[in-house]
Amino acid sequence: MKAVVTVIGKDMVGILAKVAGDCADKNANVYEVTQSVLDGYFCMVMVINIEDLSCQLDELEMHIRASVPDMVVRVMHEDIFNSMHRI
Amino acid sequence: MLNLNDIMETITMIQEENLDIRTITMGISLLDCAHSDIDISCEKVYNKIYEKAKDLVKTGEYIEKKYGIPIVNKRVSVTPISMLVAVSGGDPVKYALTLDKVAKDIGINFIGGYSALVQKGFSAGDKELIASIPRALSLTDMVCSSVNIGSTKAGINMDAVALMGRIVRESAKLTQDKQCIGAAKLVVFCNAPEDNPFMAGAFHGVGEPDVVLNVGVSGPGVVRAALAKLPDDAPLNEVAELIKKTAFKITRMGQLVGSEASKMLNVPFGIIDLSLAPTPAIGDSVAHILEEIGLEQCGAHGTTAALAMLNDAVKKGGVMASSSVGGLSGAFIPVSEDAGMIAAARDGVLSIEKLEAMTAVCSVGLDMIVVPGDTTSETISAIIADEAAIGMVNSKTTAVRLIPAIGVEDGSELDFGGLLGSGPIMKVNTKSPSKMISRGGRIPAPLQSLKN
Numbered sequence: 001m002k003a004v005v006t007v008i009g010k011d012m013v014g015i016l017a018k019v020a021g022d023c024a025d026k027n028a029n030v031y032e033v034t035q036s037v038l039d040g041y042f043c044m045v046m047v048i049n050i051e052d053l054s055c056q057l058d059e060l061e062m063h064i065r066a067s068v069p070d071m072v073v074r075v076m077h078e079d080i081f082n083s084m085h086r087i
Numbered sequence: 088m089l090n091l092n093d094i095m096e097t098i099t100m101i102q103e104e105n106l107d108i109r110t111i112t113m114g115i116s117l118l119d120c121a122h123s124d125i126d127i128s129c130e131k132v133y134n135k136i137y138e139k140a141k142d143l144v145k146t147g148e149y150i151e152k153k154y155g156i157p158i159v160n161k162r163v164s165v166t167p168i169s170m171l172v173a174v175s176g177g178d179p180v181k182y183a184l185t186l187d188k189v190a191k192d193i194g195i196n197f198i199g200g201y202s203a204l205v206q207k208g209f210s211a212g213d214k215e216l217i218a219s220i221p222r223a224l225s226l227t228d229m230v231c232s233s234v235n236i237g238s239t240k241a242g243i244n245m246d247a248v249a250l251m252g253r254i255v256r257e258s259a260k261l262t263q264d265k266q267c268i269g270a271a272k273l274v275v276f277c278n279a280p281e282d283n284p285f286m287a288g289a290f291h292g293v294g295e296p297d298v299v300l301n302v303g304v305s306g307p308g309v310v311r312a313a314l315a316k317l318p319d320d321a322p323l324n325e326v327a328e329l330i331k332k333t334a335f336k337i338t339r340m341g342q343l344v345g346s347e348a349s350k351m352l353n354v355p356f357g358i359i360d361l362s363l364a365p366t367p368a369i370g371d372s373v374a375h376i377l378e379e380i381g382l383e384q385c386g387a388h389g390t391t392a393a394l395a396m397l398n399d400a401v402k403k404g405g406v407m408a409s410s411s412v413g414g415l416s417g418a419f420i421p422v423s424e425d426a427g428m429i430a431a432a433r434d435g436v437l438s439i440e441k442l443e444a445m446t447a448v449c450s451v452g453l454d455m456i457v458v459p460g461d462t463t464s465e466t467i468s469a470i471i472a473d474e475a476a477i478g479m480v481n482s483k484t485t486a487v488r489l490i491p492a493i494g495v496e497d498g499s500e501l502d503f504g505g506l507l508g509s510g511p512i513m514k515v516n517t518k519s520p521s522k523m524i525s526r527g528g529r530i531p532a533p534l535q536s537l538k539n
Contacts, residue, residue: 004089006098034091045094058152074098076155078089083343084336085093 002031002078003050003057005064009071011042019046019073022064027054042071047078101156105308105371106337108344109364110160110196111147112284113140114291114299114357117166117200125177129185132171136163136189136198139298139354144194146351150344158344159305159506163190164289165200173212183223183230190229199289201232204279207241207529217247220254224269225261231287237277237475239482242532245472249524251275252468259460259491266501270490271423271455275471277478277485282358283414288486299357300349301414304341305364308371309333310397314379326380327400334361334404342409360414361405362450363397365425367508373397373418374427385427386437394418395448415484417450423490423503423510424455433511439470440516447477452485457501457510460493467491469520472530480533 007019016035023030028048035044053060061075100106120131140163147161168182183201190198201223203213220232234251237243258269274288281292284301291299313333317326341359349356365373374385380393398417406412420442422428431437439456446452452474458467471487478485492501492512502509 004094006094043095045091047089056152061152061155072102074102074155076098077153079343080154080156080340081089081094081097083339084097085090 001050003028003048004076004078004081005046005048006074007042007044007064007068007071009042009068011037011040015042015068015071016044018067019044019064022060022067023048026060026063027052028060100306100309104306104312105366105368106306107157107159108302108341109305110162110284110303111143111158111344111348112162112164112289112301112303113143113352113354114164114282114295114301115139116291116295116297117171118293121171121174123175125175125181128171128175129181132182133185133189136165136186137193140193140195142352146348149351150347154344156340156344160196162195162197162199162284162286162289164284164291165198166291166293167202167204168200169203169212169216171212172216173210179216179219180223180226183219183227186230187227195229197231197286198229199231199233199286200291201230202234202290204235205244205247206235206238208244209247217250217254220273221257221261221269224258224272231272231289233274233276233279233288233290235276235279236471237479237530239278239479240532240536243277243472243475243479243530245524245529246527248468248472248475249527251471252464252466252524255467255489256464256491256493259493263494266503267490267493267495268503268507271488271503271507273488275487277475278483280414280484284360285362285364285415287488295357296355298354300345300352300354301357301360302341302345302348303360303362303364303414304337305362306333306337307363307365307373307376309337310363311370311372311376311379314376323396327396330397330400331404334401335408337361338405338408356411358411358413359405359409361401361409361412361416362414363401363418365419365421365428366506367424367426367429369426372425372427373420374425374431378427384434384436385431386441390441391444391448394420394445398449415450419451419454420445420449421455421488422513423457423501423508424506425508429508429510432513439513443473443477446474446485447481450484452478453487453489455488455490455507455510457490457492457512458515459497459512460491460495462491462515463519463521465519465521465524466515466517468524472524476530479530480535482535
């Protein structure tokens with residue numbers, strides 16, 4: 001089981017480090033990270049393994065939001081993307 | 088393998104374009120609650136609904152968090168209460184109060200099924216229930232009511248049409264101090280679907296299983312945003328194609344949520360109603376889609392054609408995305424719930440006559456329309472009859488939800504708040520149809536009914 005973490009907002013130092021740290025806190029293994037900075041805006045998509053997650057997905061989202069408060073953070077189960085974009 | 092563009096597309100749809108699951112509605116049969124003592128019957132109704140639906144809200148919230156998609160409403164629909172009244176007798180309002188109480192106790196948003204099906208005539212309990220609707224709606228907050236007065240197979244019961252004109256007025260009158268909201272919770276149907284998850288017209292048909300879960304998806308904002316990216320000179324077949332693709336994606340999400348919820352609640356998954364249901368929120372309007380297609384304002388000539396294409400493309404896209412499609416499925420045009428429709432009605436661009444034409448090609452009918460407080464019950468009945476005739480002849484569902492603005496001056500507006508929105512008073516043709524309405528009787532089923 002995987003989940004997708006997206007973080008969007010103004011670029012600053014240490015976003016990736018903080019978010020990755022938060023995932024580690026909750027025992028989520030990071031599979032893949034894609035990030036880009038466009039026009040000063042930071043956009044990161046992280047695919048994580050949630051098999052052994054130590055909390056609920058929304059708790060992980062809250063945890064990440066607390067450490068990068070100025071960013072828009074979403075944590076969503078991968079099934080929503082698979083069902084919407086795959087037949 | 089997940090694709091970055093797909094991920095961002097989904098997130099933009101939810102975050103910027105108001106994509107949501109409009110409702111998960113649990114249909115519950117109350118046939119086994121019927122008892123000749125109304126108090127025992129009410130107690131059984133309370134217990135069954137509570138037992139079956141107590142986890143509905145919790146499950147909905149869990150799925151919202153898991154997938155990051157809002158599920159706006161959690162609702163329950165029940166067997167038409169007139170059937171219970173037929174067995175128990177007594178004051179039907181007792182059932183309404185029971186439904187209201189259980190709805191509040193389990194935390195859902197609406198409960199539908201204070202209904203009667205009288206397309207061919209009245210049977211035991213029907214007249215009593217219909218007569219009690221205004222009082223039931225004024226004494227409750229969550230209960231929604233509907234009456235089916237016609238069908239392609241049966242024709243139109245004009246006695247019921249005449250009666251409903253009076254009931255609609257009375258429902259508004261009894262809730263005069265609350266923006267006439269009673270009438271906003273009452274729908275008069277022709278060809279009512281038995282598995283519709285949308286309020287106020289939801290009820291649990293007798294052919295349905297004991298308990299079932301139906302899902303209503305929405306997303307006018309997503310369709311509009313997709314169309315906005317098309318070049319202005321793109322031909323209409325390309326526009327239809329894009330609507331289809333977008334509807335497919337929206338419906339897939341509904342399918343996911345529905346199947347997950349039905350698994351968690353251990354209830355069979357019924358249907359997805361793939362309707363474009365607008366809300367008063369900016370960017371969540373069906374009228375704005377029509378304007379994006381190329382009309383200066385909704386209501387202009389061309390609106391009916393654009394809506395026909397939209398309605399058809401939504402169905403085509405959705406049908407493949409879901410294992411089972413049902414309910415109303417198409418585009419809704421409730422005036423007070425749609426920012427673009429409200430604006431068009433205020434500007435006088437959108438008239439009731441134009442809306443009536445639009446209902447011939449979209450999924451519902453004259454919905455959430457505020458009419459002058461002095462509109463006679465005969466005129467309301469005649470509007471219902473016109474709309475039912477469109478449904479009957481075209482073998483489709485049509486409905487009427489009019490709100491007579493009783494005690495409100497012409498030129499002002501009613502504001503219901505929340506998803507029900509607000510609307511200006513629209514002009515109604517005042518020539519009297521009372522001779523026709525007072526004839527009563529039945530309009531026979533049309534030739535279209537002879538398909539066997």
